[in-house]
Amino acid sequence: xxxxxxxxxxxxxxxxxxxxxxxxxxxxxxxxxxxxxxxxxxxxxxxxxxxxxxxxxxxxxxxxxxxxxxxxxxxxxxxxxxxxxxxxxxxxxxxxxxxxxxxxxxxxxxxxxxxxxxxxxxxxxxxxxxxxxxxxxxxxxxxxxxxxxxxxxxxxxxxxxxxxxxxxxxxxxxxxxxxxxxxxxxxxxxxxxxxxxxxxxxxxxxxxxxxxxxxxxxxxxxxx
Amino acid sequence: xxxxxxxxxxxxxxxxxxxxxxxxxxxxxxxxxxxxxxxxxxxxxxxxxxxxxxxxxxxxxxxxxxxxxxxxxxxxxxxxxxxxxxxxxxxxxxxxxxxxxxxxxxxxxxxxxxxxxxxxxxxxxxxxxxxxxxxxxxxxxxxxxxxxxxxxxxxxxxxxxxxxxxxxxxxxxxxxxxxxxxxxxxxxxxxxxxxxxxxxxxxxxxxxxxxxxxxxxxxxxxxxxxxxxxxxxxxxxxxxxxxxxxxxxxxxxxxxxxxxxxxxxxxxxxxxxxxxxxxxxxxxxxxxxxxxxxxxxxxxxxxxxxxxxxxxxxxxxxxxxxxxxxxxxxxxxxxxxxxxxxxxxxxxxxxxxxxxxxxxxxxxxxxxxxxxxxxxxxxxxxxxxxxxxxxxxxxxxxxxxxxxxxxxxx
Numbered sequence: 286x287x288x289x290x291x292x293x294x295x296x297x298x299x300x301x302x303x304x305x306x307x308x309x310x311x312x313x314x315x316x317x318x319x320x321x322x323x324x325x326x327x328x329x330x331x332x333x334x335x336x337x338x339x340x341x342x343x344x345x346x347x348x349x350x351x352x353x354x355x356x357x358x359x360x361x362x363x364x365x366x367x368x369x370x371x372x373x374x375x376x377x378x379x380x381x382x383x384x385x386x387x388x389x390x391x392x393x394x395x396x397x398x399x400x401x402x403x404x405x406x407x408x409x410x411x412x413x414x415x416x417x418x419x420x421x422x423x424x425x426x427x428x429x430x431x432x433x434x435x436x437x438x439x440x441x442x443x444x445x446x447x448x449x450x451x452x453x454x455x456x457x458x459x460x461x462x463x464x465x466x467x468x469x470x471x472x473x474x475x476x477x478x479x480x481x482x483x484x485x486x487x488x489x490x491x492x493x494x495x496x497x498x499x500x501x502x503x504x505x506x507x508x509x
Numbered sequence: 510x511x512x513x514x515x516x517x518x519x520x521x522x523x524x525x526x527x528x529x530x531x532x533x534x535x536x537x538x539x540x541x542x543x544x545x546x547x548x549x550x551x552x553x554x555x556x557x558x559x560x561x562x563x564x565x566x567x568x569x570x571x572x573x574x575x576x577x578x579x580x581x582x583x584x585x586x587x588x589x590x591x592x593x594x595x596x597x598x599x600x601x602x603x604x605x606x607x608x609x610x611x612x613x614x615x616x617x618x619x620x621x622x623x624x625x626x627x628x629x630x631x632x633x634x635x636x637x638x639x640x641x642x643x644x645x646x647x648x649x650x651x652x653x654x655x656x657x658x659x660x661x662x663x664x665x666x667x668x669x670x671x672x673x674x675x676x677x678x679x680x681x682x683x684x685x686x687x688x689x690x691x692x693x694x695x696x697x698x699x700x701x702x703x704x705x706x707x708x709x710x711x712x713x714x715x716x717x718x719x720x721x722x723x724x725x726x727x728x729x730x731x732x733x734x735x736x737x738x739x740x741x742x743x744x745x746x747x748x749x750x751x752x753x754x755x756x757x758x759x760x761x762x763x764x765x766x767x768x769x770x771x772x773x774x775x776x777x778x779x780x781x782x783x784x785x786x787x788x789x790x791x792x793x794x795x796x797x798x799x800x801x802x803x804x805x806x807x808x809x810x811x812x813x814x815x816x817x818x819x820x821x822x823x824x825x826x827x828x829x830x831x832x833x834x835x836x837x838x839x840x841x842x843x844x845x846x847x848x849x850x851x852x853x854x855x856x857x858x859x860x861x862x863x864x865x866x867x868x869x870x871x872x873x874x875x876x877x878x879x880x881x882x883x884x885x886x887x888x889x890x891x892x893x894x895x896x897x898x899x900x901x902x903x904x905x906x907x908x909x910x911x912x913x914x915x916x917x918x919x
Contacts, residue, residue: 294529298903301682301692322914336890338883340849405682410907414536414918434525
């Protein structure tokens with residue numbers, strides 16, 4: 286028996302902070318001192334930028350470092366961060382600082398190189414709100430995952446990890462409440478959020494649920 | 510065609526997007542907005558307000574729109590302000606400021622400001638806030654122009670008025686000056702159901718090409734832009750001529766010129782000179798463009814160029830991307846926000862770069878299609894009017910919770 290899952294959603298309004306970085310030293314200072322909401326916005330930017338198409342850079346930091354400073358190696362290091370491993374902004378920020386400072390110790394001169402365009406720091410105001418979509422069991426949940434907005438999907442599968450400081454997403458968290466579905470929850474939790482678009486994640490989740498439900502049906506008919 | 514309803518947008522942006530707007534609006538509740546600008550017709554701001562105001566009302570946000578009044582002297586001044594705020598040098602006498610303030614005061618007394626949120630568009634009515642004492646509602650200044658390098662004398666005059674607002678909205682961090690109030694970013698947007706962007710019958714597109722005597726025997730490269738040096742029309746012709754050595758094609762240039770631009774005739778002459786008597790180059794000069802014809806030109810194009818050297822936001826890029834066209838854009842102003850190089854179009858920095866990308870896109874139709882499709886998706890995610898509606902809903906809530914990074918709506 287599942288408790289009812291009410292889908293939430295979120296939306297963000299971007300704020301211009303007036304802060305900008307012209308080189309890596311200034312970017313490092315920004316990463317160290319900007320609000321959590323700014324770090325979150327710039328790190329998870331790719332999900333919001335293109336919901337259905339792969340973009341070359343998963344974070345704004347990497348995009349700027351590669352495009353405007355021509356430091357592809359550092360951009361790659363930042364993009365390789367496994368976002369699912371960080372359940373707080375502080376831990377994510379520390380990892381960003383660690384990578385950039387590590388790069389500085391190997392390439393100190395590069396830190397003074399001026400970018401051809403500055404990095405503009407944004408902040409966001411986030412609104413989190415309930416929707417009128419309710420799932421009562423795995424089947425109704427599957428139907429709703431297929432039709433809820435991309436913002437709702439983003440909230441439950443990406444954003445809530447940091448919101449709830451859990452190293453998991455809302456979906457697998459809810460699914461595993463039912464012992465029969467623990468393996469499905471594990472498979473959903475294992476989806477690599479670093480390499481898929483939101484729409485691809487939606488398709489993957491639905492496919493995993495469909496496979497799981499079909500296996501259940503097959504097992505039940507064998508038992509009969 | 511009748512004015513589209515919000516439900517009509519489901520077919521183009523998706524049912525989930527429209528439903529999400531209604532859900533968000535239900536949390537925002539019964540709120541009201543007044544928009545104020547300086548003209549009811551002409552220009553991008555009025556065009557946008559004509560669509561946004563009824564759609565916000567459909568979402569349950571009681572939204573009205575007032576237009577300030579003024580004599581020719583006022584609008585001469587505000588035109589000069591507009592240019593100066595975009596960087597044009599010059600000096601303004603005290604009388605100019607007095608006249609500007611007198612009209613703002615007059616308009617303030619003629620209008621009422623009882624709504625929850627007052628959105629003042631652009632510099633013309635910006636000082637009205639000065640006369641509103643002990644206000645309980647929120648006022649926001651929406652600046653649609655590039656203020657990154659404003660005329661300092663004018664900015665020192667206007668800034669104390671702007672800083673009385675609860676917030677300001679700019680289209681990009683590239684365009685915003687330093688201010689001590691909260692600044693929000695609202696990307697400009699296009700209306701997918703407007704005549705300039707809605708689907709057209711193939712026969713209509715063919716009819717427009719016939720009307721303007723544009724043959725369809727070769728691929729068509731198009732730039733639709735005002736004849737202005739910053740749009741680099743001569744550079745477009747040079748890029749086309751370089752590319753045509755490798756791939757047969759036609760160039761279509763469509764544009765008008767600003768009525769108050771004394772350099773326009775000179776630029777058009779330069780464009781005609783650069784084109785010479787080349788039969789593959791068609792130059793169309795429009796006094797009053799018809800939106801569905803602009804739409805048809807874009808849809809008939811194999812590649813769309815926006816080879817600007819300096820730009821505002823350049824929504825012409827979003828218009829072309831929405832129609833799945835592969836776009837080559839100059840890497841300036843708001844164009845890189847719309848074009849992710851190699852993914853949603855191509856960014857260029859030179860005539861040679863533009864020429865190479867024309868060749869690439871005409872020779873690699875699969876790549877051109879992919880860029881066009883990705884570009885359509887980018888516009889769908891970020892630059893449609895439905896996103897603008899969402900931003901206004903969010904703004905209503907955000908202004909009630911200053912300094913709060915996350916707002917949980919019960």
